[in-house]
Amino acid sequence: MIKFSILITTKNRLEALKSTLKSISHLIDSSDVETIICNDGSKDKTTDFIKTNYPKIKLINNQKSKGLIFSRNRMLHQTTAEYAICLDDDAHIVSTYTLELISNFFKANERCAVMAFRIFWGETLPQCIDYTDTNTRVKGFVGCGHVWRMEAWKSIPDYPDWFVFYGEEEFASYQLFKNNWEVWYVPDILIHHRVYLKGRKKHKDYRVRLRRSLRSGWYLYFLFYPITTIPRRFLYTLWVQIRTKVLKGDFKAFLAIVQATGDLVINSPRLISNANRLSKKEFLDYSKLADTKLYWRPEDS
Incomplete structure (x- = not known):
């Protein structure tokens, strides 16, 4: 081998x-x-x-x-x-x-x-x-x-x-x-x-990247997070995008948010069938790990 x-x-x-x-x-x-x-x-x-x-x-x-x-x-x-x-x-x-x-x-x-x-x-x-x-x-x-x-x-x-x-x-x-x-x-x-x-925001695929980044994060919430934690985290990330981008005139970001939300709805059957949620204890233990070193x-x- x-x-x-x-x-x-x-x-x-x-x-x-x-x-x-x-x-x-x-x-x-x-x-x-x-x-x-x-x-x-x-x-x-x-x-x-x-x-x-x-x-x-x-x-x-x-x-x-x-x-x-x-x-x-x-x-x-x-x-x-x-x-x-x-x-x-x-x-x-x-x-x-x-x-x-x-x-x-x-x-x-x-x-x-x-x-x-x-x-x-x-x-x-x-x-x-x-x-x-x-x-x-x-x-x-x-x-x-x-x-x-x-x-x-x-x-x-x-x-x-x-x-x-x-x-x-x-x-x-x-x-x-x-x-x-x-x-x-x-x-x-x-x-x-x-x-x-820093130059990525000027790229033609900026909106596509943002859309895919947002929806993947939301997908992960619905696949793995304990159900009770999902609404607050989903709404918080949505508000952050609106506050930091849309309210500052970033129309491409607004379109990306709308499209990502639509993707979430369309893929809801997949999210339900593939869910593998952490228990509350598992979620707490996972949260204590060091963040990913990006x-x-x-x-x-």
Whole structure:
């Protein structure tokens, strides 16, 4: 059995993918690593580039785009590895001895299902990447930089592809908690996610991203939270969006809120049939865990 797998989903971002593959080429060439890329309906010659330049990579092609979550499920079902490293096409591993760190940590922590990596979000990596934070059990993990113990992945339901985008990691984290698995933040492994966060609001997909982000959060409430806690949390998040965006003239945000609310209603049958609620004690225990480490900055250390 292959010990490590690197899983990357891509769609129409060939230049970003080229940079990622170049940065992790030493891992791709390793004898105990398989690399799987799911090309989600790209129109930019991604397939030709991979076949020509990286013949060792296992390529999955979705002829029509099926979405990020569908693609991740497909790769996770195909890998035969013991551990699966998940990256975005615009993110790469900076740290050295990554495979050894992963193997040693999982061996030392038998109930760890997912290792969440330290992630720097920005176009340019800081000169100083030293850190002082420590290994911490956390609530969840970030899609662009983590590794699965595949035994744990196989013990829970697939990512919900009907979420389309956002929320799948939190979905898995709740399922893992219900099954007595753990998620750990391990800062020894650093990921550079090469994005400009402040510029996203100006992107054409701002409204779509906000809609999907809102609805996924609401989906999770209805799937996992004790029923008595849902109304207050739902109304609070709704008010925050209205106060911080709509009342300040963000009409795109208003449309996103309306659409997300409609999505919630449309998918209510799915939410009811897939609910796996935490008990009040489980919810309290889960709430006491450290928050998911979304971003790392040098000043945080």
